[in-house]
Amino acid sequence: MLDAGSYTGKKPRRIRCDYEVLWRGVLDKAFPGGRALARAENQHRNREYAFAVVSRGNELRNRVAHHEPLINGFPLPGQRVRVTAREVHEDTMHLAAMLDRDLHTFLSYRSRVREILDAKP
Template sequence: MSLRNAMHNALADGRSESWWELPNIRLMDNHRAILDETIIKLRRQVSAPTPGQIVASLPFGFWTRLLDKGIPRDPVLSYETAFWQPRLIKAFPQAVNLKRKVLFADLTQIREMRNRIAHHEPIFKMPLETIQNDISRIAGYVHADATVIMNGCSRVAAVLERKQDAIVHGINSF
């Protein structure tokens, strides 16, 4: 949620809350389709969805894919020059020398884990400690206190400490 809001705020800053409607904003066809489908679904519930409702309804994958490369060297569809350099880097004010493609790779792995969980698929073979560290680090890029707050109320580290025993010995003490 904080990632989504930070990215939206960076894209909307100084222009429209509906930044995706601006004529100079071009999304790859698959990204535009996700946005359009989200708006169509919302219109079944409310006649005129607000920008806030649209932003909140867009899936995590939409936001992570805005950090993809798009079409490199394309004057309009290079996400590096159209989104990252002028705006999205500002969504991560606590990061130093953050590279779009590194952030995209980390978020892609997080999204894949999230999707596996949502589909009740096993995740024990995934690099859970690395992913947990990535989530914590990326949250800290968005806001200085985010990592501390998140780690203070999370049980993930404690569960991960017991993971190997559970896998090897079948101990179910979770």
Template sequence: MQTQPTAAQLKLLEPLISLPRLAPYVAATGTPTAGMELYLWNVRLSAAFGEVIALAEIILRNAMAEQLATAYGDTWYARADLFDDRTMAGFKTTWRNITLPADPATGRPAQKTLRAVPAGKIVAESTFGCWVNLLDKGGTRGDGPYKKNVDYDSTLWRKALHKAFPNSGGRRTTVFTTASHVRSLRNRVAHHEPLIDGVPLPGQADRRGRTRRLTLSDAHAEILRLVEYVDKDVAAWLDRNSRVPDLLRTRP
């Protein structure tokens, strides 16, 4: 059971958290004490969202990697002909950040080759954003007279990725939109940002020109929807076990 800090303990936390960080919560509640209570609720909610997102992310990338390997081989991520520059930059960053254990014979790091680096390591260490980008329509590769358009619909989606999401209706844009919403929530949770006003969606605006936001209930539903595209039973289980709904009902 969650124990609520006393008023004295809340007061001690204030300078440690910092007034600028607490400002949105104080503005929403009207008093420093109530603001701190709301801040701590936001921390617990972020942790609960993180649990669900963590499972959704692993399910997403494993389902996608399986189909890409089936269509393009185990080292599909090294197929420069498949990807736009944005995706290649993401995989290159993953590759640079991978470290291998030292060679027992020399004491030096083992040579980093496609054979030496397990495919699972690339899958696990590539960012969530990199996986979401694979669901986009594709950008360009090269520059100047060598610049070419890369169409992910006709390559990645139709030849491989649609099979990873059997319950999506078969439309790449459907999966991409949902995955993008989950990425926006994930980034906000990962950086300990306020969730009290919903989840802002970068680059999207309402009729008044304000940044469009997902409600927290809708954001939770988007995570479950992304998992449902892969497996309905797993999504239903995740829904039953998520702590998010209870926390939303108990907002201070």
């Protein structure tokens, strides 16, 4: 629901799903910490900003769920860019800060992911 939306249904009942309406009405409130983070990065906190952060984490989740190797990173769909697990971990921490400041703090102190990535197992 963070992407641009598309069309659904077949003619004559084909309708446009405009997720921007959902963003402005409800979803923007799901990311209360996003405003400060976006401002710090000279970005606008909007649906596209949230989608960029969430989609990379979702792609990593899909790769892990299918037991694909992450050693040399993994390609993002439709792009010629390889993303490392470390970059997506940073995105995940960024997303945690967008969702809740306390969640980000908790994960920063409790998670061992950064430590494991540094060890390069």
